[in-house]
Amino acid sequence: QQQVKQSPQSLIVQKGGIPIINCAYENTAFDYFPWYQQFPGKGPALLIAIRPDVSEKKEGRFTISFNKSAKQFSLHIMDSQPGDSATYFCAARFGGSSNTGKLIFGQGTTLQVKP
């Protein structure tokens, strides 16, 4: 119930394509869903985040789609560039009285954008 399942494990697209990374969860106590981008040898950087009362959020070329009833959310990267090649992690945080601030992370997706 505490897991966040992320797919695919790896993804290769051509420049300009729209890679989509999916995450699913079971626990309805999660109330915050961030995405992180990590380059090799670096710490993850917060990319974009969403609350479950919103179905979509856009920041630049990055969009999160959220389906509360299906308990799924996804990251779309518009007009992908070779510089977007990185590992992407979704995460979820418990809300309410059980809020400890800690995040549950998905397994990660390694994205390669070919020139």
Added chain:
Amino acid sequence: DGGITQSPKYLFRKEGQNVTLSCEQNLNHDAMYWYRQDPGQGLRLIYYSQIVNDFQKGDIAEGYSVSREKKESFPLTVTSAQKNPTAFYLCASSGPSRGNYEQYFGPGTRLTVT
């Protein structure tokens, strides 16, 4: 220049030795976290602290110890009891602990034990 610093970037130790990884933040965050990252296994929580002088075990605390004597600092000791210590270690912070949702990461320390 605010942020989270981890030192050193690379650390090498002999098997059987304890080693302490440093994590400092000047973001005035209450909560701090330690994660371990292995290839293909994502981020696994080792320990976290929501306030000074208090900390809780995460999912893989065995073989590790922490202290939180100052708000800015959350050092992690990898003890000789940790069976497979070679990994990439990441420190993070967020704050206030029950308000701000955003968790920020440091640059990481790569520990190699031979």
